[in-house]
Amino acid sequence: xxxxxxxxxxxxxxxxxVSYVLSGKRSxxxxxxxxxxASISELGYRPHAGARALASSRSNVLALMIPLRSGxxxxxxxxxxxxxxxxxxxxxxxxxxxxxxxxxDGLRRVADSALVDxxxxxxxxxxxxxxxxxxxxxxxxxxxxxxxxxxxxTCIDLDFxxxxxxxxxxxxxxxxxxxxxxxxxxxxxxxxxxYAQRVAEGFTAAVRAHGMTGEPHPxxxxxxxxxxxxxxxxxxxxxxxxxxxxxxxxxxxxxxxxRAAGRRVPEDLAVVAICPEEQAEHADPPLSSVAIPAEExxxxxxELLMSKLGGEPVPxxxxxPPRLTVRASDR
Amino acid sequence: xxxxxxxxxxxxxxxxxVSYVLSGKRSxxxxxxxxxxASISELGYRPHAGARALASSRSNVLALMIPLRSGxxxxxxxxxxxxxxxxxxxxxxxxxxxxxxxxxDGLRRVADSALVDxxxxxxxxxxxxxxxxxxxxxxxxxxxxxxxxxxxxTCIDLDFxxxxxxxxxxxxxxxxxxxxxxxxxxxxxxxxxxYAQRVAEGFTAAVRAHGMTGEPHPxxxxxxxxxxxxxxxxxxxxxxxxxxxxxxxxxxxxxxxxRAAGRRVPEDLAVVAICPEEQAEHADPPLSSVAIPAEExxxxxxELLMSKLGGEPVPxxxxxPPRLTVRASDR
DNA sequence: CTGAAAGCGCTAACAG
DNA sequence: CTGTTAGCGCTTTCAG
Numbered sequence: 001x002x003x004x005x006x007x008x009x010x011x012x013x014x015x016x017x018v019s020y021v022l023s024g025k026r027s028x029x030x031x032x033x034x035x036x037x038a039s040i041s042e043l044g045y046r047p048h049a050g051a052r053a054l055a056s057s058r059s060n061v062l063a064l065m066i067p068l069r070s071g072x073x074x075x076x077x078x079x080x081x082x083x084x085x086x087x088x089x090x091x092x093x094x095x096x097x098x099x100x101x102x103x104x105d106g107l108r109r110v111a112d113s114a115l116v117d118x119x120x121x122x123x124x125x126x127x128x129x130x131x132x133x134x135x136x137x138x139x140x141x142x143x144x145x146x147x148x149x150x151x152x153x154t155c156i157d158l159d160f161x162x163x164x165x166x167x168x169x170x171x172x173x174x175x176x177x178x179x180x181x182x183x184x185x186x187x188x189x190x191x192x193x194x195y196a197q198r199v200a201e202g203f204t205a206a207v208r209a210h211g212m213t214g215e216p217h218p219x220x221x222x223x224x225x226x227x228x229x230x231x232x233x234x235x236x237x238x239x240x241x242x243x244x245x246x247x248x249x250x251x252x253x254x255x256x257x258x259r260a261a262g263r264r265v266p267e268d269l270a271v272v273a274i275c276p277e278e279q280a281e282h283a284d285p286p287l288s289s290v291a292i293p294a295e296e297x298x299x300x301x302x303e304l305l306m307s308k309l310g311g312e313p314v315p316x317x318x319x320x321p322p323r324l325t326v327r328a329s330d331r
Numbered sequence: 332x333x334x335x336x337x338x339x340x341x342x343x344x345x346x347x348x349v350s351y352v353l354s355g356k357r358s359x360x361x362x363x364x365x366x367x368x369a370s371i372s373e374l375g376y377r378p379h380a381g382a383r384a385l386a387s388s389r390s391n392v393l394a395l396m397i398p399l400r401s402g403x404x405x406x407x408x409x410x411x412x413x414x415x416x417x418x419x420x421x422x423x424x425x426x427x428x429x430x431x432x433x434x435x436d437g438l439r440r441v442a443d444s445a446l447v448d449x450x451x452x453x454x455x456x457x458x459x460x461x462x463x464x465x466x467x468x469x470x471x472x473x474x475x476x477x478x479x480x481x482x483x484x485t486c487i488d489l490d491f492x493x494x495x496x497x498x499x500x501x502x503x504x505x506x507x508x509x510x511x512x513x514x515x516x517x518x519x520x521x522x523x524x525x526y527a528q529r530v531a532e533g534f535t536a537a538v539r540a541h542g543m544t545g546e547p548h549p550x551x552x553x554x555x556x557x558x559x560x561x562x563x564x565x566x567x568x569x570x571x572x573x574x575x576x577x578x579x580x581x582x583x584x585x586x587x588x589x590r591a592a593g594r595r596v597p598e599d600l601a602v603v604a605i606c607p608e609e610q611a612e613h614a615d616p617p618l619s620s621v622a623i624p625a626e627e628x629x630x631x632x633x634e635l636l637m638s639k640l641g642g643e644p645v646p647x648x649x650x651x652p653p654r655l656t657v658r659a660s661d662r
Numbered sequence: 663c664t665g666a667a668a669g670c671g672c673t674a675a676c677a678g
Numbered sequence: 679c680t681g682t683t684a685g686c687g688c689t690t691t692c693a694g
Contacts, residue, residue: 001445003687014665019689029663046443050390051687053381054670061446064428068413074406082399085430094446097395097428099416112377114332115392115425222613282553334671345681350673360679382671385686445687668691677682 002043011039022047053114062088062305063116065098065107067123072188073248076276076294077122080144083298084120091306093117104130111139118305120144124155126192140308142301146194146317154304156297156318160195160274163290163322164202167244167272170288170324172210174270174331176242179207179214180233182226182254183246186218199246199274214240223253230257242330246274252283255329270330277325286327293320333374342370353378384445393419393636394447396429396438398454403519404579407607407625408453411475414629415451422637424448435461442470449636451475455486457523471639473632477525477648485635487628487649491526491605494621494653495533498575498603501619501655503541505601505662507573510538510545511564513557513585514577517549530577530605545571554584561588573661577605583614586660601661608656617658624651 008015013032020026021036028036039045053059064084066077085095096116098106100123107130110116117139121130124145134141135152143155164181171179181203183189184196200216207214214237219229233240243258245251251273255265263269265285273280273289280289300318307314339346344363351357352367359367370376384390395415397408416426427447429437431454438461441447448470452461455476465472466483474486495512502510512534514520515527531547538545545568550560564571574589576582582604586596594600596616604611604620611620631649638645 001687004689005687015688016666016690017664020664023689025690027663032664044443046440048385048687049444049446050381050384051670052689054379054385054672055687055689057670057689059381061427066413074409078405078409081428082397082430085428086432089433094441095428096392097412097416097426099413101417102420109377110425112375113380115380223615284554332671335673336671346671347673347682348680351680354673356674358679363680379671382686383673385688386671386673388673388686664694666691666693668689670689671686673684673686675682675684678680 001048002045004045004047007036007039007043007045010043011035057114059115059117060092061094061096061116062118062120062302063096063098063107063110064120065100065102065122067100069100069123072123073276075279076248076292079276079294080122080298083295084302087299087302091302093302093306104133107133107137111137118142118309120301120305124194126194126197140305142304142308144297144301146198148192148194150317154308154314154316156301156304157195157320158290158293158297159319159321160198161202161205162319163274164199164204164244164246165206166202166290166322166324167274168203168206168212168214169210170272170326170330171242171244171270172206172212174242176270177212178237178239179212179242179244180237180240181214181216181244181246182229182250183216183218185220185247189218196246203244213237214242219247219250221247221249223250223257226250226253227257227260230254230261234261234263240269242270242272244272244274248275248279251275251279251287255283266329266331272324272330274322280325280327283329285329287329288324288326290322290324296320332379333376335376335378338367338370338374338376341374342366388445390446390448391423392425392427392447393449393451393633394427394429394438394441395451396431396433396453398431400431400454403454406610407579407623410607410625411453411629414626415633418630418633422633424633424637435464438464438468442468449473449640451632451636455525457525457528471636473635473639475628475632477529479523479525481648485639485645485647487632487635488526488651489621489624489628490650490652491529492533492536493650494605495530495535495575495577496537497533497621497653497655498605499534499537499543499545500541501603501657501661502573502575502601503537503543505573507601508543509568509570510543510573510575511568511571512545512547512575512577513560513581514547514549516551516578520549527577534575544568545573550578550581552578552580554581554588557581557584558588558591561585561592565592565594571600573601573603575603575605579606579610582606582610582618586614597660597662603655603661605653611656611658614660616660618660619655619657621653621655627651 119141122144126148273287277291280287450472453475457479604618608622611618
């Protein structure tokens with residue numbers, strides 16, 4: 001293994017000079033920098049991560065804790081994760097993967113052992129058991145999602161309330177009067193995951209504000225559940241002409257179920273979804289939708305952490321505004 | 332931060348004794364072990380990962396490189412990843428997440444900097460550019476997937492050839508004579524990803540061996556592509572009565588397309604899928620299928636690495652035998 | 663602008 | 679069965 005003293009000897013400088021060339025923490029004459037860099041690449045030098053972490057008390061690793069549970073949409077989690085990795089690499093950091101299963105102890109473990117410099121936590125619940133730890137830890141952290149009491153934390157998410165509002169407002173603007181929200185599975189509401197509730201709130205507020213009628217309906221993520229809900233919906237609300245869907249796996253089964261029940265989309269029924277852009281584009285018909293900005297969430301989480309690690313202040317709350325793209329599923 | 336000397340002082344022993352209590356690398360009297368453990372938990376001691384890595388030249392971290400590309404099925408990747416993390420934790424290791432995007436350089440980087448002790452690489456191509464590095468590195472590695480030339484490497488995967496065979500053999504046993512394989516998207520074959528080819532080979536061999544007729548048909552992962560393929564298939568092979576599908580996202584669109592073309596499943600057409608168990612169970616009708624053993628692949632990859640790290644010999648190739656579960660989609 | 667040297671916290675000989 | 683001690687490879691004062 002080639003080490004910093006090897007590089008120093010080869011370049012005819014001291015180890016500290018090599019270190020400073022790499023870190024840029026003090027000015028180095030152009031000539032010695034050149035020589036050092038040449039030696040580094042000639043010898044194929046790569047600093048030992050552990051040694052560096054020990055000496056500098058910075059591991060250059062971020063922890064990302066991902067959810068495993070039912071009711072979450074896997075592709076979105078995956079996109080966020082890869083966006084986090086990509087963004088972290090741009091800032092010369094790596095990403096350690098933790099699962100929700102590890103819980104509070106897992107976070108404490110990687111923090112206390114100095115394995116990581118900062119934490120990103122996904123799938124935040126209203127009263128998340130991890131919050132006390134995140135507040136007391138002196139490692140910076142970012143939550144993707146908003147708990148009930150975000151004071152003292154840094155949170156980022158799509159503004160789901162505004163998204164729910166925007167979808168309902170869109171239906172109102174098209175002249176619909178009787179609408180419905182097909183929401184996340186009941187267990188997602190039950191465990192008080194914020195985004196599901198917030199969509200429902202935004203939807204309900206906009207329905208009221210625009211003088212429409214209609215309510216949120218939690219729905220399991222299975223085609224059968226979608227079909228059953230369609231039956232119930234049309235029985236209880238026969239004049240229904242507009243639907244907002246916020247439940248990725250059943251977006252298409254739902255459209256088919258309506259079709260099977262004699263409601264064509266968009267001729268008889270307007271559908272607006274909250275789902276990943278790609279899914280909306282590839283649906284039949286392509287869905288008017290509010291996109292879930294997975295890449296942006298991942299990237300900006302990392303950027304927030306980098307600012308915090310750099311000692312810069314960051315906004316405690318970042319709500320990404322919903323962007324509604326009109327496609328072919330509503331009119 | 333509480334360190335090993337603090338624990339040692341508190342327990343009235345030397346730092347090395349604390350270290351040995353933790354590592355178990357030499358025998359400690361029950362009494363001092365008790366005392367040390369008590370001090371550890373009382374003080375909340377957690378060894379500094381960097382210091383430990385530096386002193387022991389073991390980071391206790393595994394790298395997992397996941398694919399990002401089109402044509403791979405995200406839920407399976409995610410399941411493998413979480414299985415790897417879970418298994419790694421059982422062996423007191425953590426997992427560093429790398430993306431395919433980082434390529435060979437990424438692997439070299441984490442290896443050379445001693446960030447990780449071992450590597451797991453997914454989505455292996457027939458002639459994968461990462462193979463030379465993996466062969467020359469002195470870090471243990473495991474490939475999930477088989478390249479054309481696996482000599483000198485440790486590989487594990489579902490036996491996709493046997494899976495293709497088993498599906499075709501099942502159709503043969505049911506008396507079908509004219510069959511087809513609906514395979515992965517063309518780009519997956521084009522980049523010589525082994526599993527797609529192997530399914531096709533196994534399928535073709537079994538078709539021939541059982542005196543049936545039928546061929547593999549690559550197919551894009553979109554419902555339109557599935558519909559188009561169904562049209563072509565029925566036009567060119569009107570006596571078709573059995574289909575093997577190996578393309579997760581279009582399994583259900585394909586069944587619907589056949590139905591729309593007047594072929595009910597399973598009455599007019601037998602369908603056998605190669606897909607995750609969960610997907611097969613929830614399809615309509617539930618699909619007879621060969622499961623993709625994501626959890627087992629992740630877990631056993633880790634176990635192989637642990638054996639290698641422990642200096643034990645491991646089999647160079649592990650092919651998990653296909654298990655066909657009969658459900659309602661064939662008869 | 664550069665060097666010398668003191669640790670960072672832990673492990674693993676070596677010594678008893 | 680336990681203690682002493684010499685590093686592991688790097689960063690960062692302190693000195694010049």
